[in-house]
Amino acid sequence: MDRKDFLKTCSLCGLGLTGLGTLIESCTKPINSSTPQGPTVNFTLDLSKPANASLGTLGGSVSSNGVVVVNLSGNFIAVAQSCTHNGCSVGYNPGSNNFVCPCHGGTFDTSGKVTSGPPPAPLKTYTVVKTGNILTISG
Ligand code: FES
Incomplete structure (x- = not known):
């Protein structure tokens, strides 16, 4: 050659x-969107079951069906568990009152809005209704 x-x-x-x-x-x-990302769900959590015991304390959280449910000062909130960056599971941090992604440090406030890091879209939030010991999470 x-x-x-x-x-x-x-x-x-x-x-x-x-x-x-x-x-x-x-x-x-x-994804480059301001549209919240997360699955469509409709499920219940029984607060009297040991698996959901952490929801009995302020700042406690449980992950189920791709959603993180948090006892936030006696009110329950729920956001999609899958980070909108690369899909790692976010967790609630009661110390900073936000959701943190362990993979690249993305953070979200309690309304699912991105507050720092690479996530391009907010987390979807869900309706939580408490009836007795039963939480119904839907959205
Ligand atoms: S996967 Fe969550 S910040 Fe990258």
């Missing part, structure tokens, strides 16, 4: 790599 052929081959490789880079970027590009 002479120099001319080598340069032709390299320029074709460059075009190929550029195309590959664009393809990879489009595959890994996160």
Whole structure:
């Protein structure tokens, strides 16, 4: 292969790599939306069951059906568990009163709004209705 052929081959490789880079970027590009992201759910949690005992304390939380439910000063809130960046599970931090993603440090306030980090969209929030010892989470 002479120099001319080598340069032709390299320029074709460059075009190929550029195309590959664009393809990879489009595959890994996160959602860019202000629309809250999360599953559609309708389920109940029985507060008298041991598995849900942490909801009996202020700041306590339980994850179920892709949703994090939190006892926030006696009121219950629920947000989607899957981070809108790359899908890691967020958890409630009672010390800072927010949701934190352990993967890249994204944070969300209690209304699901992104407050820092790479998440491109808010977490979906859900309606929580308490009837006796039963919480119904839907949305
Ligand atoms: S997956 Fe949550 S911040 Fe990256």
